[in-house]
Amino acid sequence: MVSLATMGDEDWEAEIIKPHISSYVPVFEKDRYSSGANGDTFNRTPASSSEMGDGSSRRDHFMRSGFASGRSLGNRDPGESNKRENTSTVGGFGVGKSFGNRGFSNNKFEEGDSSGFWRESSIDCEDNQTRNRGFSKRGGYQDGNDSEALGSSRRGGRGSFRGCRGGFGRGSPNSDYEQDEGTQRSGGIFGSRRSALSGAGNGDTFQSRSGGGSGRGGYKGLNEEVITGSGKNSWKSEAEGGESGDTQGPKVTYIPPPPPEDEDSIFAHYQTGINFDKYDTILVEVSGHDPPPAILTFEEANLCQTLNNNIAKAGYTKLTPVQKYSIPIIQGGRDLMACAQTGSGKTAAFLLPILAHMMRDGITASRFKELQEPECIIVAPTRELINQIYLEARKFSFGTCVRAVVIYGGTQLGHSIRQIVQGCNILCATPGRLMDVIGKEKIGLRQVKYLVLDEADRMLDMGFGPEMKKLISCPGMPSKEQRQTLMFSATFPEEIQRLAGEFLKSNYLFVAVGQVGGACRDVQQTILQVGQYSKREKLVEILRNIGDERTMVFVETKKKADFIATFLCQEKISTTSIHGDREQREREQALGDFRCGKCPVLVATSVAARGLDIENVQHVINFDLPSTIDEYVHRIGRTGRCGNTGRAISFFDLESDSQLAQPLVKVLSDAQQDVPAWLEEIAFSTYGPGFSGNARGNVFASVDTRKNYHGKSSLNTAGFSSTQAPNPVDDESWD
């Protein structure tokens, strides 16, 4: 084994390129698996940060922290000098670069040195949002190229990197259905790390899904799922094209634990905050033809007794604005695009009226069948989010015969299918897994009455959009005239609104609660100018001040998430991490540890930016700012939920973040936050004298982008001061 102290560039290259079987071995299993074949040894001597004086002890520490075998990040921050201008060196984790043996805190690394590490990671399309997007400014598209391939910190010791407690669990031939999108995330040059375990193929995410270049060309969504590309196999691609059975890559055996059955857990909820009542003052704009009036109370919704009981048990006494408007619209059978701030109750806004309809229609209890035909399909971009939606569906349908099922990638496909065949009225799914089970003819679409796209702007962008299009053109899927399509998000870029027309009836209604794309006002936003070399120090300072309050730290890449989490653990700050390169078991464990406060700091990529509703998250720190303002809005929305207050601190790096200055100023001023003078200056200098922080600009889609619509009314949520739009005209055609 080459010592880090003497390791030169070539050594790193060799070190990186050779498969590191040991990096997949849980720490507690390492003795068993390391026969010395790859030269790794696993020194179990405890190492404290003070023991990190030399390269070898540091390395040992990284190992114990679950970091990628043999790839100590050494003492350098994974620099970001090329963050904005990635040139996508494939698999470029320090290729030809040395990371070893520098001072941890004070060493800046030379421009040239940093490139190998981060060029590659800046096209981490699973977690990076829209670096290379096709759409301007918002939403966006990123090439599906995933060269992120390091298996850093997959296996962990205590503290930071947990997971894998269920053991090694790979390559088990237990099920016909084990292969899924979640197994094949790792591509590029290091794709082989998977195959090192499975002994199958090269493990390349995209190639393995493309069935050897048949043109299916898998796409990995920006946030989450690996999406099977389209091709001749079309909607059956995964079943027929080998996705589920014969592709390379290890099989996924993870079976998530069943959700709790006891009523207390099902209905566990957190308290609404002091600003909950202020929701009523937010202006709501409804556009489209003939909208039904808003309701002001749950009673007005005329829900059945069981639903009312469940609502009461969930602690809901009062509707939020998006619920006041969306519930009657959905009950009236209308299609809907609804945009409301983060944490303001969009999930119940669609679940309650759907369940009410199902109850009204006298839905029959599901029973065992090989082919299930759900009445409702809900899709969301990330596994954790769809699971959360499922738990909400389960809560509100408690005591009814409606059966909700959740399926998502990274879990054993056989398990998903077993859940489905037992009966399924509401199917909550991530897109890849949904297409899998449709392809396997476990799910039929003929009975679909409700199609819900949560985080709809994300579901329709170029990451998931093609898959969604495939879904609506699957055999059996009722046409948009025959089904009800509902879209929800806190952000809705104009480009995406236009795409949505293909999914919605032309007379759909658009509900905008407050400013479309605006940040939640209950989050106190602070922007600090922090250069990349000072970020870690600043982070530690802030976290020490915060103490044990729950904090999400967002970084831009998966590798960096590992790096920062490990660094914080070394600093004795109890931290865990979630990102797309962690196994599902690990992701769930990390989220669980964070939820329960065992690890009060969660370092995350954008995979955790949307939708997650975690009690008591008091702080969000953007260690790296995202590249789009929408992403920023979603990230900071993990705090300040449901009327509670929260704080968001963002490190603004002059070198790399100036393109965000203008939209940031806009978001801050719209949310009535202090705007630092220096930020305004940057925004001004970037965009010239025409820019005004208060100008509407083009940062948000302020309203329904249909140019002509029949009716438009602006109301506060008490339902007053309606203004009618002038002269109704024919519906804008979207097709």
Ligand SMILES: Nc1ncnc2c1ncn2[C@@H]1O[C@H](COP(=O)(O)OP(=O)(O)OP(=O)(O)O)[C@@H](O)[C@H]1O
């Ligand atoms: N009417 C209500 N009364 C009390 N609590 C509510 C009400 N509606 C929703 N909540 C709670 O508010 C929290 C946030 O709701 P939800 O997750 O649906 O927000 P969201 O608008 O979907 O947020 P995001 O944009 O981040 O996805 C949840 O804990 C939910 O149970």
